[in-house]
Amino acid sequence: MNTNEYLMAATGGALIGVSSVLLLWLNGRIAGISGIMNGVFGRQCAEVSWRLAFIVGLIAGGFLFQTSTGAVLIERTDYPEWLTIAAGLLVGYGTRLGSGCTSGHGICGIGRLSLRSLVATATFVLIGMAVATVLSRVLS
Amino acid sequence: MSESLKKIFAALLSGTIFGLGIAVSGLANPDKVLQFLTLSSAWSPALLFTMAAGILVTLIGYKWVLHRGPVLEQELQLPTNTTLDRKLLVGAAIFGIGWGLAGFCPGPAIVGLSSGMTEPFAFVAAAIIGSQIQRVTSSS
Numbered sequence: 001m002n003t004n005e006y007l008m009a010a011t012g013g014a015l016i017g018v019s020s021v022l023l024l025w026l027n028g029r030i031a032g033i034s035g036i037m038n039g040v041f042g043r044q045c046a047e048v049s050w051r052l053a054f055i056v057g058l059i060a061g062g063f064l065f066q067t068s069t070g071a072v073l074i075e076r077t078d079y080p081e082w083l084t085i086a087a088g089l090l091v092g093y094g095t096r097l098g099s100g101c102t103s104g105h106g107i108c109g110i111g112r113l114s115l116r117s118l119v120a121t122a123t124f125v126l127i128g129m130a131v132a133t134v135l136s137r138v139l140s
Numbered sequence: 141m142s143e144s145l146k147k148i149f150a151a152l153l154s155g156t157i158f159g160l161g162i163a164v165s166g167l168a169n170p171d172k173v174l175q176f177l178t179l180s181s182a183w184s185p186a187l188l189f190t191m192a193a194g195i196l197v198t199l200i201g202y203k204w205v206l207h208r209g210p211v212l213e214q215e216l217q218l219p220t221n222t223t224l225d226r227k228l229l230v231g232a233a234i235f236g237i238g239w240g241l242a243g244f245c246p247g248p249a250i251v252g253l254s255s256g257m258t259e260p261f262a263f264v265a266a267a268i269i270g271s272q273i274q275r276v277t278s279s280s
Binding site: 011019084111113 | 144150152154156158159160163165167168171189191194198201202206212217223228231233237238240250255259264269270
């Protein structure tokens, strides 16, 4: 058991929680990333500015982490491109149809005790596990 | 400072903390996500710590915000749909398939843009296209 890894995982999760509480407290909004992205490329073009600012913040956060720790965010460089593209299409389609992703349903939704979010999270975690497990057998 | 400018700064701050949280937790690294989603001898529960910590903070924080109300908005903007419908389940399932195929979900992929690597750009572009396909093809 790598204690440091678990400590980092929990610390990161707490930061995500603090950020979500902050956005609801200040702006009255749920920190659901897919929803924030869809709002930028959506029908209504109002309220785009805060969403863009949040997205800029996400990238800035990643940048701050890399420059301050010297760590690499993504290790792999040889993942099959068609898999990444197919995954992106499915994630974009599914999160819009299902009104949320890991952040909106998994953290914020469960945090406000939404049954919809709990069911959605159980669904995408279990199916994600099944797909990843089968894929690892196929690719190896 | 105008209210809308304050909202933009609040979203930027929240997004930055969120992005840091994703980077610190290891979620930005799709290998780590797949290590959690793939059931094998190398299975790592680290991301459960991230979820648990995030949910714990939002559970407590949201309760407080629900009492208090938002600072820069008149009302909290919360989802009103409470039905477990087909769209939610099918959407979450499709998202789960995509998540399992590459180990990317929307937040970590956006944070990953800060690495300057090609893969997160390809994923985010595909996700935007996927969500637009859903928007254009949906009747509601």
